[in-house]
Every structure is written in structure tokens, then in C-alpha cells.
Amino acid sequence: MKSPRISQRANDMPPSPIRKLVPFADAAKKKGIKIYHLNIGQPDIPTPPEFMDAIRNYSEEVLAYGHSKGSQQYLSGLAEYYRKKGIQVEEKDIQVTTGGSEAIIFAMICTAAVGDEIIVFEPFYTNYNGFAMMADVKLVPVTLQAESGFHLPQKERIEEKITSRTRGILICSPNNPTGTLYTREEMEMIARISQEHDLFVLSDEVYREFVYEGEHTSIMHVQGISDRAIILDSVSKRYSACGARIGCMVSKNQEVIGAALRMGQARLCSPSIEQAGAASALEIGEDYFEAMAAEYKRRRDTVCEELEKIPGAMCLKPSGAFYVMAKLPVKDIEDFSQWMLTDFNLDGETTMIAPGPGFYATPGKGQDEARIAYVLNVDDLKKAMRIIGRGIETYNSRR
């Protein structure tokens, strides 16, 4: 008798394009090759002591279930954090989630029925694909151009993607993977579209503090759409605490937050101890973020300088997050990225990057693009980028 088949949707669930090269990296490491990881947004910045001390000092005798909505202490701290950022919310407007990931899934289920559509701008954070598959939502991509710095197109270009099944627009600013910071005008355009076509706006703002030029505009800074705006957020990057799995969903629309709470009740609670860490981290002052932003700005400048030295490479300097989506002079970036791990090294070192196609929903897009996460110190970044340059040279002269 044959084994039972898994469901089609499970079968269709995409592997993470960021992580699928991992076996090749592991094999390279086994051969003694050092790998510079520019493929994943894992910052090297130490998790602040405010966060870790709260975890180490967690003194409850029983590691018990917490409130499904989030711990009282964390919710009240979060509301204050948002108000300081000019986002006028109260505790009742917030649902704590297990990572930003869960916030995105909750928001998709809240806003869209099975088969409904959500508009995204590609390239986009590749895991949106996986979340959409799990929530049975269709992502409808609007393609952005490297040449215009991955900024939003004209309103009509977005509106032409709207159908009777469209329920929302998912944006991310500063953007992963492009680093683009949307202007206030762009955010206002999105807001206007959402009003005119009765849509929700799902706004992924996990890189809010990572801005090097200009001002961050939250979707909740825009007037008149408080019943349509949903902020998706996470502590992962903000406090270099990716392994904590603490995020949240914020909305003035109580139907949305109510449904999110009911989903939260099903999964009981987010990790208790990490909520204590995250709550304590809210006390971290602005100087921490200023120093961090200054450090990432140096790194961004390093990556862009080094990219300029690679003949045929292109990248407009992004204003935020810690990624660049670079055009590289190779025909098949998937093959090149794998080759860098399997066949290339420079004095025993190589660099791992995230191939572009995984960040697009449209087949065939991003074949000469790669996401570079500048999460290493300046010296390592320089080496890692020079390895890419030499790799391209060698790769293209092979035949």
C-alpha cells in the first residue's frame, strides 16, 4: 500500500530561498572554508543587557501561560513606545505575537478569505510567500524597478492590480530586501488607494529604527485611515533579538484586534520570558539606536562603495533597513550563489548571498539580483564584498 499524500498546499509550500543554500554552506564549512554570511538578516550586534538581564533574572517559580493578548507589562510599555513614535495607540489596540511572522499570518487571515488577494510590491520579503500559502491568500505582485531605487510606481500602476477579490495592500518600509524608505507621499498614496478601494493596509515596520536618510513614515502617521491600517512589528532587528520570537500587531480597528486575540487564544500565549526581556528593552534610550544606525550607515556605505568597484554591478544607495538588492553581472544568480559555496573560495573564504528570484512572485524576475544583508562589521564586509567581486570575475571567465 502506498503512503498517504500530503495536501497540495503543503506540497506547494516554498522552501525558504534564503535558507535553501544552507546545505551547500554546511558542506563548504566542513571542507574548512570560512563563510561570510550576507544571506540572512541576522545582525551581529549584541542583544542589549536590558533584554538579556530581564531573561536571566526571570524569577517566577512556574513558567506559566501568559495572557493571550500579551503580558500587561509589555502591552503597556509598547503603547508608550508607539506614542513616542507619534503613533497614537493604547494597549487595547495591540496584540502581542510570536515574532513578526505570526503578526503577518494573523493579519492575512483577518483581512482576507481563502483565495482573496493582497497586493505586494516585489521584490518583497520572501517569507510573505510562505505565510500566504499557509493563510491561503493570493499575493498579487506589483513589480518595482532597481533603476528607480525600488520606489513605488504611479497610483494607476497599483490600482490596475485591484480586483473584486483584493482585500489589502502589504507594504514594508524601510524595505526588506531593497532598503528603500518610502516617502510620506508614497505612504499617503497607499492610504488614498486603500480608502478609494475599501482595502486594508498591512504595514511591516520592523526596520523603523534603521533609517539613515530621511524620516520614517508609519502608516499610522497618515490621517484618516485608522480603521484600515495594521502595523506588523517585531523586536528581532530592533534589539538584535531574532531568536526571541516576539512581535506584535497594532490596529485601531477593534474587529481586527479582536479576531487576532481569538487566534492568540487558540495558541495560548507568546513566550513569557522573552516578553519580559522585550518589555525591559523598551527602556533603552535613543542613543542606543543612534549608535546602531551610525554603525549600519557605515556598513551600507561600505557595501555600496565595494559594489561600485564591481564592473557591471548596480545599486542605488538605500535609505534604511540593512539590505541592498544589488544587480550583479551574472546571468543566473541562483547558479552563481550556489557556485560561490561549492566551487569558489579566496584564500579559504567565500561569501553567501540570497539569490534575487526568491524575493519575486513573478517567475523570471530577479535573475541578476541578490539581496546583500550588511550585518557584519566594516572590515568583514569589505572582505566579503571583494570575494563577491573576484567570484564574479572567475565565474564569468569559466567558459
Place this chain on the structure above:
Amino acid sequence: MKSPRISQRANDMPPSPIRKLVPFADAAKKKGIKIYHLNIGQPDIPTPPEFMDAIRNYSEEVLAYGHSKGSQQYLSGLAEYYRKKGIQVEEKDIQVTTGGSEAIIFAMICTAAVGDEIIVFEPFYTNYNGFAMMADVKLVPVTLQAESGFHLPQKERIEEKITSRTRGILICSPNNPTGTLYTREEMEMIARISQEHDLFVLSDEVYREFVYEGEHTSIMHVQGISDRAIILDSVSKRYSACGARIGCMVSKNQEVIGAALRMGQARLCSPSIEQAGAASALEIGEDYFEAMAAEYKRRRDTVCEELEKIPGAMCLKPSGAFYVMAKLPVKDIEDFSQWMLTDFNLDGETTMIAPGPGFYATPGKGQDEARIAYVLNVDDLKKAMRIIGRGIETYNSRR
């Protein structure tokens, strides 16, 4: 202009029947009334030092993303744990999840397409409803009877629920909410049905260590269905670590585990620090579990003795977990449970229970039943149960 509407599925998402009385409990507490919480499966047993020390001693500088499949250390420890339990698995057969909750959602998505059916035995763990809603799966209930100790019915009674859309059978032993431990024969019957009708078996075994009479039979102890069996598991009850949010999914079917990993990649990883705690807890010896089981057995006996003293109440002594599903002599258990919080107290104390209907999918069932979680010490349990007895007396003589 009107606010945008949330999706029908979000609207239909049920509130937790276990948690929905919380506002009334909070109000009672504000009036100074002490509440005995028999409504939620939150053990009072201290989380073992092995677990908490690993958390307090977590020494990584950066709280980084872990592997999507689970930490190497934890996976290898888990595989050994299962082998000691007579469940022959390797690391590759395990996917670490964020609580048992995520394991259930992953398993539902893996086995069933949108609208497909999974058979459950009611009363069942109420949050299965929420997970099914999120996964867009239809739960088809087979009703069990208090009079037969909530054991499984004859094979034909189960088979008559199978349709062309049925993809799996979801079982839980020892059971939440009934405490029933399924016999080897019952497990073998489920296995036979799964083979004959080409179904998966989703086996929730989070109470494996909580057995007071008889032997626990895992679905993976049954021969011949290793390609259909999926164990859903959690550390929450085992190590009194409900707030940790660490669980796992176990299957020899690599398609299932592969799809679970891809879903795991989308949400990146389970909490890193708690995995260290859970890995360390695997070193806890059998004496810990024996002492815990002995304590819970005393508590079970206390609850059952006290129930016998309530005229018209009924409960067959369950063999495992830490719940009893008791029949109580009231017409509307929802109303009674709420009334216990809003209108009743005995010397400033009252008891909170979980109303039966929330554990049934069939409307109208469980109206005179309540789940009682015996998670308090024997003295408190006695008091809590006597309060229920006096409450019923007062409630039924009101008019």
C-alpha cells in the same frame, strides 16, 4: 465611509471557551473574592531547575535565529527521549515547533487541503476548533459518552463519518478534556481505520507522562502505520513550562516532515532560549515523573471523591492527564459557570471551571458537563470542589 470588514473566517474564529470567562473572574477578584482556577490546565508544579537554569545561564551574546528545524542539541536529545519511550525515531523525523499549538496547525495544513475533513472525538481540546478555522479544515466530530468513560466507540461508528474529503483522524491520549487513556486495542483500531481508508493519524500525546493506571500507547507503538502517524507533542505540561512555547511534530513520513520544515522556515525558528531549557530538561530522571504522577493521582482521587459527594454529579475515574469531564446537575453549565463568578462565593472564595459545550463541535452537547483541571494541591482542591457543591445547591434552589 464605513470601516472595512474583516474576513468571514476571522469573524467566525471562536473565542476560547476556557478563557472567555476571564473578565468575570477579573471582576470577582476586584471585589476581593479568591478564585480557585480549575478552568485552565496550568499546573502549579515548579518548573524544574534543569529547565530554568539553562535559561538563566544562556550565555550567547546575540540572541540569534536558530535553525528552522530546531536546535541541533534539542533535536538530538528529543530523538533519544522518544527512543527511550519505545518510539523509534531519528532527528530527521522531528520538527521542533512553537508550542504544541503550532504542531497541530502544521499537521492540519500538511494533511488536509482547504475544506478537507479531519475526524475528532468530542469532547476534544477546545483549541482544535481555532486551529481548524485558521487552517481552513473541517472538524467532523464523533461523540463519545461519559457513561462509557469517553472511550472510543465501535469501528463502524467512526467509519460512518468518513467521506471522500476525510484526510485524517485526530486523537489525544491521555485525553484533554476527559482524562481517558486509550487502550492499545483502541489505538490499533484507529491505525486499522487509517490504513483501510488511506488517512493520516494526528496523535496529540502531550500528556504521555501523566498516566495513573495502565500503560500509555503511542500511535508510533503500533506497527505498520509509520507512514501515516504524526505525533504532536509539547513540553508545556511535561515540565510545567507552559509559557515556554516549545513543542514538536514527529513523523517517519518525510513528506510530512519536509513540508513542516518549509512552514518552519517561513516563521524562521522557535524561541532559542527555551529550546536550551527544554534540551536541558531532557536530563530529568524518571523519579521526577513518578513523583509528579503520584501527586496528580492523589489530586484526581480527591476530585473524584468530592464529585461523588455532590448529588447528581457523575464522573468515571480517568486514567491520565489532569482533567475530568464531569457531569454536573445543572441545566445550563455556561450560565452556572458564569454565575459562580458573578453571584456566588463561600466565605469570599469561589471556583472557576470550564463549561462543557466549548469542548464539543456538535451544538447542544455538553450543557451539563464541565472540565475540571486538577492542577491545585489536595487541600485547595477539596475546598474548590466543596465550593462547587455548595454552588450547585444554591444555584438550583434559587427559584
